[in-house]
Amino acid sequence: MSSLLIKGGRIVDPANGVDGTADVWIRDGSVVAPPADPDARADRTIDARGYVVMPGGVDVHSHVAGSKVNAARIMRPEERRDAHAMRRWRDFRSGTIGSVPSSFATGYLYAGLGYTTAVDAAIPPLGARAAHAEFGDVPMIDKAMLVLMGNNHLVMEAVKSKDRAAVERTVAWLLESTRGFGVKAVNPGGVEQWKQGGARIAGWDDPVDGFDVSPREIVQALAEAVDALGLPHPLHLHGLNLGIAGNWETTLDGMKALEGRRVHMAHVQFHSYGGSPDAPADFGAQVGPLAEFVNTHPGITVDVGQVMFGDTTSTTADGPTGHYLANLTGRKWYNHDVEQEDGCGVSPIEYRDRNFVHAIQWAAGLEWFLRVDDPWRVALSTDHPNGASFRAYPDVIALLMDRNFRNETLARLPEKARERTGLKDLTREYTLSEIAVVTRAGPARILGLTHKGHLGPGADGDVTIYAPDDDRRRMFALPRWVVKGGEVVVDDGELRAASIGRSLFADVGVDPAARATLSARLGEAASFHPANFGLRLEDLCDPLGVGTGRRP
């Protein structure tokens, strides 16, 4: 196989404590130690003198595949017409963009930003077969999926039994069947309750009708099972009351409910609002106390779900939230209930800087980045496409690195909104190294992907090389070179090679007897034969199992 030398760049590799000039050697797709022979030559050398060299970007929370993403594409032709397209070129496929790009375009655009890994954060077990097929048409990046389990009938039955081993078996079986990477809970218990038409679940101890469990019990059991199975990534939690005024207290209660267990809080910006549902005018950002809790509890990580102003599409596995949002905007609404677990809601949304609520949401996201002291525990995300497209990442980076740029935007916002956030008092500016943490090193560590997010020997040969530029947006929007698995896929600013990327899954073991029992139980209620539920490795595009069970 081939070798590549990235010579003389400024290496920003915070996972290895490196920020300085050095060479990076890649052989057979992985980073290797520099050869002992000082005259050693590589098959190709990139002269990176004067450039900034980072590991490839890692997105811990995005929506890139599956039925709700595809419904968003079909439902919104209006945003993918005219110039919003990518042309067919050489071996590159054509595509359309909008807020939810078509599959090939998604891969090209991510890679074009220097990202080499993206995790889809919400696939219902029954949607895994379709989502993995779609992954096969998302080129250039490695993909993984988090599997929805917070409203799963079999999981809730196991939680009700208070048998920890039963929960573990169910989680392992669902992960194995779906070839998922991690465990996601969305509005745990609350979606099931909504699907039943029952009283809304608003607190962690509200009972889920028919299952006799509470959201608290569900998340505790899932977080325990995730740790007992030694999954690389902690429970990935989208809590209760997303988007609702006054939800910050529910979010704080949710973090406390985990009682010290590992947890990743998804798109936490959407869960950080003050006020109350009865008094919309009291709406405000309440990031401070939540960030303080995160700062003092090392087992908790977050991704932000930054809102950026513009037109986008809300796509959520949280059916009741999707319904609420569509009614709020009065716009078209796609809803799809999926048997035994969640479903989805999709609706267009435009975030406007003159809108009081939207302005606060924008500011609350930035507050999160600036108030969490340890950048390793806050990952950059827009919850693509919910807060904005992932294509807005360079703009988010610019806001983090440049206080003046932030203040210019803040000045445009409604005065009342400016007063309801603490953003104006935050002077912190991210360093380049901190940007490398929140866009690659941190998310890789949060995901437990030891071969990603750094440039030490053994790491994947995923590297992004930026031309330093005072215009941070331009710098991060247009990397000069992107290397994926040792192959130069963006060369001198142009897409050159369309490798397909791997499908990462958690390699869990399942007891055959448990598999048979759970499969039979599934078959009693399902609209399909249980033998058709589980995916084989052949159903994945270039699968790569990630080891489990190593954690204490």
Add this chain to the structure above:
Amino acid sequence: MPTEPLPHTCTFCGCLCDDLVIRAEDGRVVEVLGACALGRSRLIGIETTPGAAPPCRVDGTEANAEKAVLAAARILSRSKAPLIVGLRQTTNEGTRQAVALADRIGAAIEVGDAATAWPRIAAMQRSGSIGATLGEVKARADVIVFWGCDPATTHPRHFERDSLVGRDGRRTIVMDSGETDTSRRADAFLAVDPDRELNLLLTLRALVREVPLDPHRVEAATGHPLSALLELAETLQGARYGTWFQGASAGRGPARLGEARRQAVTALVRDLAAKTRFVALGPGEAGNAHGAEGVLAWQTGFAPGADLGPGFPESWPGDSSAADRLARGLFDAVLVIGGPAPAIPDGKPWIFLGDPEDEAFARATVSLPAGEPGIDDSGTFTRVDGVSLPVRALRPARTPGAGEWLSRVNAAIERASP
């Protein structure tokens, strides 16, 4: 993974029953356990032994595969305005190859039945859609409406597998132009004049929204007394989890109103969903048009048709439709993937990729015999509710599936291009 034989998935109707057990004796299918009469009649008698590959055809004579692939590649690469249509019975894997080919040659590609698919998608693009998987209906529905559809005839196992009509105290209401096998099994039947379907839907919506209505005008508009419709609206609103099943055209009325009817159903269901849980879906079209739509959408962003002629996907209703271009003669070559093939005027070259028994096989300029999914070919089909299921061959393949042929044609075009 289970060691017992995997179940067979039937592709005959939209039920996509995936729990059948095939019994073969003396090289033939002799019984299909679990299947309905339609599925049995299709599957029983099929040879399960290896057999000779059916020949390809080029210009009316038999040809070997290599020659036929080259001939197909030549037609498509020379074409300035190619069309790709069909894809009603193709696996998702095959459709991925078809869209790749369309992208390479700049074709206008359209999947399934254009006459019903475009209005259905257009309505979704205006209003959205509010649905569920069939398992949700099975588990939760207590009020079920069949609107202008008759699954008792078209989807024989629908009641048993999906809607569980007649069980658990479920209330079933049929609204259709006349009595059907479905209505005879329902709790209530409302005869609907096909020309006044839209009026009825809008009236029901007004009642759900509690708009005061004039009884005389209601009766004139719908043919039904206000009191009957009020009672119906009460039943719908009284559901805990209501389900509205509708066919491909959302009713029996004029095709030109298909989009309006579907939008009216979505609006009605959205109003009902403000008060209780309510969803709408179809019992499902035969074959895999839903899967093909999904693949086309993820690869291009559009369904059910996209024009890749400009070098990127475009989709303008009424303009990008391949069926429409076919009717207006705006093409110079066609690739038809699976029957039924449309009429194609003499003098324009076309390729048929599908069942060698199909009448189109003898008619096309180039014909490639594609193994049928579930018989010779394996892959994935997607149900009307988005659930993807494996479809498995029941015998050693006599001829490659559509995906394999398309990949060969694609490779031949690539080799020939500069």
